[in-house]
Amino acid sequence: MPSFVAIVGHNGCGKTTLFRALTKQLPYEGHIQLAGHDLRTARRPAAEGLLAYLPQRTIVGFPIRVRELVVMGRYRQHGFFSAYSPLDYQLADAALARVGATHLAEQDFTLLSGGEQQLVWLAQLSLQDAPLYLLDEPTQQLDVYYRRRVFDLMQAWVEEQHKTVLCITHDLDNLLALSGYLLNLSASQPRLEPLTADAVRITKEFLEASPV
């Protein structure tokens, strides 16, 4: 069933490592099942359309227009640098509008602020046609307004597009308005629990205490 899962925990507790295992950048022990597929049988889960991953930091080393970067979210339909169709660009423009970044479409991505760049990555991610989205601290560089907006966007992906969204975050206050699950990887026995105001409060108190 599509769900939103907030993954929380102290720095260094293994949140990003979990995503690196899910994306097969790291070997893992045990068994991971993704949309009915044993992850071991997938060589490159993102390229095969099983998931889409937004890492914490991605550096682009060459000037590129924002619209051109966003449209690459359609790479599985075309290949990264092939010609995209007018429909692809319409989808890219709609994705930029959805994250409130239409005004950035013609700008050079490399000259944008960290927060603006993050909005562009979110627009690109939303074009990737995968049932599972992994986002590593997507609101880290955003101001309070856009942080709220990004959490609303992730909730809409679940409710309207039936995605499952796993989101690593330290932003517990913004979780209060959401429904889904909470996974605290700093707990001695991490487990999924329903995302309620009480669960967020108790987890916040736990995380505010010393990690050792």
Ligand SMILES: Nc1ncnc2c1ncn2[C@@H]1O[C@H](COP(=O)(O)OP(=O)(O)OP(=O)(O)O)[C@@H](O)[C@H]1O
């Ligand atoms: N390739 C690696 N080899 C050995 N240790 C690693 C490797 N990658 C990460 N680690 C260590 O594993 C631990 C967990 O790292 P991870 O990046 O998963 O933490 P995190 O929970 O995402 O933290 P943060 O909230 O700071 O982003 C850290 O102590 C890190 O130094």
